[in-house]
Amino acid sequence: MYTTEMSKTVKPIEVAEDPALVEAFEARVAADEFIEPKDWMPDAYRKTLVRQISQHAHSEIVGMLPEGNWITRAPSLRRKAILLAKVQDEAGHGLYLYCAAETLGTSREQMIDALHSGKAKYSTIFNYPTLTWADIGAIGWLVDGAAIMNQVPLQRTSYGPYARAMVRVCKEESFHQRQGYEIMIALANGTPEQRRMAQDALNRWWWPSLMMFGPPDDNSPNTERSMRWRIKRETNDELRQKFVDITKPQADYLGLTIPDAALAWNEEKGGHDYGEIDWEEFYAVVRGEGPVARERMEARRKAWDDGAWVRDAAAAHEAKRQAKAAA
């Protein structure tokens, strides 16, 4: 999801740690206890969490851009307000998540620097363009739908601040998918042009949505450890399968066709079979070669750089005020 590891070559971090402490930590996590900021934790746990939470936060913030692209063009006052409120929620979610990661000793500014320098990753899905209004429907329906699957279990993740942030995120996100599907219903029942938009959006967003769950399990080296630490609750392939099974009937209801000739119900496994994902494309997008990856990064850097004088001004004003108060 927003949080799945993007790279298959994550180096294991080896630090000499007191085996007694490690053992006590593992026992607490295994007993479903929450780990809090000042508790002792293995270095690898801390680093993995900072990477995962900040990646999640970056995804929320970069994710504001494709949808923000349509706020000024939303086709009714109601849709405009809903979309603005939704994108605002994403700013809020990014904010909660950065704050959760900050409790691990990395500042938001450091995380933002890592994003802007290209060192940090974010979900590949946001490197695709929103071409028509139907894309706003498709993002809510598919992208938020996929995100929810991953985020709901994270409300019980082992790191307390992360779990609490996810509780808030999930509560607020509950309307996001529904508003997206509602847009799709309107389009699917609309004019021929609207139906064309809806089908085209599904065609373009389907495969990138499946890729959101990350590399296949046999290519996801840290899954086992992350699941033991309860910072991941289900494997990439399990979640992907669940998503396909849930989404297929929703597409049927809309009268839209999922762009996969291999998609078929498999009675034996009690789920759908689906076609081969183009992993080459996935890794290319992870490397920053997505269709609008450059635009996304340029927009984020510009917002931050253009805001520098504002941040400085407010800090300078407060410094003056404090100096006056001290005098």
Add this chain to the structure above:
Amino acid sequence: MPSLPTIEKDVERHARNAPDGGAFDAPADVHEAAIADYVQRLGDDSLILGQRLSEWCGHAPVLEVDLSLANIALDLIGQATNFLSIAGDADRLAFHRDVLDWKNCWLVEQPNGDFARTMARQFLFSTWQHMLLQRLAESTHEGIAAVAAKAVKEVAYHRELAADWVVRLGDGTDESARRMADGLEWCWRFVPELFEVDETLAGLIERGVAADPRDFADDYRAAIAATLAEANLGQPADQRPILGGRRGHHSEHLGHLLAIMQYLPRTYPQATW
């Protein structure tokens, strides 16, 4: 502080004599027509400013400010929906009128510029809108009074937030002080329009439907001056007032804003969304 506007007599006479061709659901009753005109002025101000602020979404100086600006924009879009609904179908009014039928003031259609100009625009507008809505909450028109009573608390917050930023930018760094002064200077010539009273408005004031902005011109002046003093900023020099928005005569900026905002409903007039 700008002096009150000089009304351009010939333009006004021209507007009076022009056929009432543009209004949607044009009411037969002359009183109703005036009320429809007035709520469109109120609603258009809110909608155009809400549209402008929503352009910031995803691009603000920090995340927290992004959230603040979106909150203000959402309040404004809500107000616009409520005011326009008094005149007719709010969506038809929002998405199917061309420039000549828009009645918002010039101030709100000004492009965002930098954050200082956005805050200057917000400060000058929200301070005015708050004083207006306080009075409109007592309007003899029940619908207007109800919308105003709800909106007045929202706008009190907008005004305070904008004033906070005027003070921080005005009395921050040299660069921010310069930008804030530039922003105010840009917006200043559009302030007199807020206090303009034309024939339509005069008639509504008479009937207690509309509030007379001239009644709070002094309070407005004092409120602006107080914040500028706190911000260590001088008052911009008075400029020739720019008027005409209430009669549909706008800057070039509005046409572009509408082209973006109205593109979908105009391209697919048969569609519902």
Add this chain to the structure above:
Amino acid sequence: MSDGGQGGHDWPLWEVFVRAKGGLNHRHVGSVHAPDAELAIRHARDTYTRRLEGVSLWVVPSSAITASDPEAAGELFEPAESKVYRHPTFYDIPDVVKHI
């Protein structure tokens, strides 16, 4: 804290506490960045009370919070475990005796 002039650094962190409704305690809900207390309140309002979550807000600079040491949790909190006589259920009173 920014150097107060150059660099465009992020603002300091504040902890946010919300009173959900009258009669309840303020409860920690998260944090915001802000240059000063007044804007910290505004940021907290715009971030944490968008869905009618509160009627009152506190903000505290994160740096001003002193937390107990988790290593000392044993000596701080475990001694309370043996003081069962502080709880009303500790006492045996016959059922026939009322209002006690």
